[in-house]
Amino acid sequence: MSGILTITLNPAIDKSTTINNLIAEIKLKCSSPKFEPGGGGINVARAIKKLGGEAKAMYLAGGYSGIFFTQLLKKENIDVLPVECSDHTRENLIVFDKATQLQYRFGMPGPKISESEWLSILDKIENSNNLDFIVASGSLPEGIPTDIFKRMATIAKSKNIKFILDTSGEALKESLTEGLYMIKANLNELSFLAGIDELKINDVSKVAKSFIKKGKCVIMVVSLGALGAMLITESESYRFLPPKVKSVSTVGAGDSMVAGIIYGLSNGFDIKEAVKYGVACGTAATLNPGTDLCHKIDADNIFLQIIEEK
Numbered sequence: 001m002s003g004i005l006t007i008t009l010n011p012a013i014d015k016s017t018t019i020n021n022l023i024a025e026i027k028l029k030c031s032s033p034k035f036e037p038g039g040g041g042i043n044v045a046r047a048i049k050k051l052g053g054e055a056k057a058m059y060l061a062g063g064y065s066g067i068f069f070t071q072l073l074k075k076e077n078i079d080v081l082p083v084e085c086s087d088h089t090r091e092n093l094i095v096f097d098k099a100t101q102l103q104y105r106f107g108m109p110g111p112k113i114s115e116s117e118w119l120s121i122l123d124k125i126e127n128s129n130n131l132d133f134i135v136a137s138g139s140l141p142e143g144i145p146t147d148i149f150k151r152m153a154t155i156a157k158s159k160n161i162k163f164i165l166d167t168s169g170e171a172l173k174e175s176l177t178e179g180l181y182m183i184k185a186n187l188n189e190l191s192f193l194a195g196i197d198e199l200k201i202n203d204v205s206k207v208a209k210s211f212i213k214k215g216k217c218v219i220m221v222v223s224l225g226a227l228g229a230m231l232i233t234e235s236e237s238y239r240f241l242p243p244k245v246k247s248v249s250t251v252g253a254g255d256s257m258v259a260g261i262i263y264g265l266s267n268g269f270d271i272k273e274a275v276k277y278g279v280a281c282g283t284a285a286t287l288n289p290g291t292d293l294c295h296k297i298d299a300d301n302i303f304l305q306i307i308e309e310k
Contacts, residue, residue, distance in 0.1 A: 002133060005134045006135045007059070007135070008039040008137065010039060011138075012110070013068065013069055015093050016036070017093075018095070019098065022104070030095075040255055041136060049078060052263075055262075058124065061089050063089060065091055083121050087112050091108055093106040094291075109141075111142070112142045113141050118144045134163050135258060136164070136165050147171075149172075150178045157179070164181060166183075176217065177216075181217065183216075187224065190220075194207045204230050209232055223257060228279050229278070231272060240306050248288060251291050253286050257285075259278075263277070
C-alpha cells in the first residue's frame with residue numbers, strides 16, 4: 001500500500017453525550033461522555049484504518065487536551081505525528097436530546113498558532129519520506145496564513161507527491177495557484193471558486209473542467225450529498241449515484257468519502273473506481289450515529305449498488 005500522510009491543522013476532541021430533555025436553567029443529567037479524535041484529516045486517517053489501510057496523521061496538539069487527543073488516536077492504532085503548539089487543542093460538545101430526537105453540536109474555537117508552530121509543520125512535511133499521497137483537510141485555526149495549503153502543495157510537488165485538498169474559502173482559492181492533484185469540494189465551495197451565487201448540478205462538469213484546463217488541479221471530485229458525487233477530469237466526467245439508505249448521521253461522510261478515494265488509489269484502483277468506492281464509503285458513514293465514520297462491510301456492499309453515469 002502507498003504511503004499516506006493526512007494533515008489536520010484544527011483538530012478537536014469530540015465529546016458526545018445524551019440527555020432526556022433539553023431544558024434551560026436547570027442542572028441536566030448527562031450520559032457518560034464518549035470521546036473521539038476529530039478533524040478533517042484525522043477522520044480521513046481513522047476511516048482509512050477502518051477500511052484496512054494505514055495512514056500517518058500529522059496534526060497540531062497542545063496542552064492537556066492535546067496529550068489526550070494523541071492518546072485517543074493511539075488507542076485506534078493510528079500512526080501519529082503530532083506538532084506541538086502552545087495553546088490547548090480544542091474540544092467540541094455534541095448533545096443528543098432524547099425527547100426531541102435532535103442533536104446539538106457546539107463547536108469551540110481553535111487555538112491561536114504562532115508563526116514558528118505553522119512553519120514547523122511545513123518543515124516536517126519537507127522531511128517526510130516514502131509518501132505517495134498527502135491529504136490536507138479541514139479548517140484553519142487563528143494565526144495560520146491562508147496560503148498554507150499552497151505552501152504544502154509546493155513541497156509535495158517538489159517531492160513528486162500527489163496532494164489532495166479538502167477545505168473551503170480563501171485557503172482553497174489560494175491553493176489553486178500552485179496546481180493540485182485533486183480537490184474535493186461540494187457545490188457551495190465550487191460556486192465560491194467560480195464566483196457564482198448558486199451552481200446547478202448540470203453546470204458542475206463545465207465549471208470544474210474550466211479549472212482543470214487552467215492547471216488548477218488534475219482531478220476534481222464534487223460531492224452532492226445524498227445524490228452521490230461527480231468525478232471530473234480534463235477529458236471526462238462521471239456521476240456516481242448511491243442507493244437510498246436510512247441515514248442516521250451525515251457527520252464524517254465527506255471525510256469517509258475522501259478516505260475511500262485515497263484507499264482505493266493506494267491499492268491500485270483507477271480514479272473512476274476509487275471515486276466510486278469513495279462514494280460508497282461516504283454513504284456507509286451515514287448509517288452510523290455520531291462520528292462513527294464508515295465501516296468496510298457496509299462500504300463494500302454499497303459499492304456494488306452504485307449507479308454510474310457518464
